[in-house]
Amino acid sequence: MDYVSLSPGTLLSPVPAVLVSCADENGRPNALTVAWAGTVCSDPPMVSVSIRPGRYSHGLISSSGEFVINLCSEDMLADVDYCGVRSGRDGDKLSARGMECVSVEGMARAPGIAGAPMHLGCRVEKVLPLGSHDLFIARIVSLRVREDLVDKKGGIHLEKARLTAYSHGVYYALGKALGFFGFSVASPDVLRRRMKALK
Numbered sequence: 001m002d003y004v005s006l007s008p009g010t011l012l013s014p015v016p017a018v019l020v021s022c023a024d025e026n027g028r029p030n031a032l033t034v035a036w037a038g039t040v041c042s043d044p045p046m047v048s049v050s051i052r053p054g055r056y057s058h059g060l061i062s063s064s065g066e067f068v069i070n071l072c073s074e075d076m077l078a079d080v081d082y083c084g085v086r087s088g089r090d091g092d093k094l095s096a097r098g099m100e101c102v103s104v105e106g107m108a109r110a111p112g113i114a115g116a117p118m119h120l121g122c123r124v125e126k127v128l129p130l131g132s133h134d135l136f137i138a139r140i141v142s143l144r145v146r147e148d149l150v151d152k153k154g155g156i157h158l159e160k161a162r163l164t165a166y167s168h169g170v171y172y173a174l175g176k177a178l179g180f181f182g183f184s185v186a187s188p189d190v191l192r193r194r195m196k197a198l199k
């Protein structure tokens, strides 16, 4: 198989495009779309978001030291895109889109976006200036999953959340489940049962 060499770039794909919500000192909320977000540690639970210093949200997150990561479902996608192409510096994006906020445990100011499948309340621990972007490394201090995605035994069913992915400038719906952690070594019985449950 031959390959075409390109200049080094940020083509890691797919990634989640998430809404990162925050608020100013008067509690006025804002959100920006972030595709460069990632899990960086499980114990303690930590994530990173990479944000250009020029973004309005950069100042809000730097001064408050907190933000909420909202996972995004298909029905939120136009809001996600809008919050990624308009700045809170020029007006209230959330009101413009009819997006509502809810309070999130552990956050003094940063709200969650109502209806998002999951809210991760994050407190900033380190900021690493990297060049075009600053990397905010944050501890997840609260985690909330929409009630309809949790079963009676506490199992989380993100397969029902209609989550989306972002790849090279295009938003996608997630397709059908192809396997699960460890499926390559699972017994035929477990494989059948788990895959059936994921349908």
Ligand SMILES: Cc1cc2nc3c(=O)[nH]c(=O)nc-3n(C[C@H](O)[C@H](O)[C@H](O)COP(=O)(O)O)c2cc1C
Pocket (backbone or CB within 6 Å): 017, 030, 031, 032, 033, 034, 035, 036, 037, 050, 051, 052, 054, 055, 056, 057, 058, 080, 081, 083, 084, 085, 086, 087, 088, 089, 133, 166
């Ligand atoms: C799909 C998508 C992904 C984006 N990812 C990032 C990102 O990872 N980091 C960043 O700084 N900006 C990113 N942006 C751009 C910001 O969301 C955009 O500049 C936004 O208007 C900033 O809002 P603010 O000025 O209210 O903070 C992305 C935009 C889109 C549409």
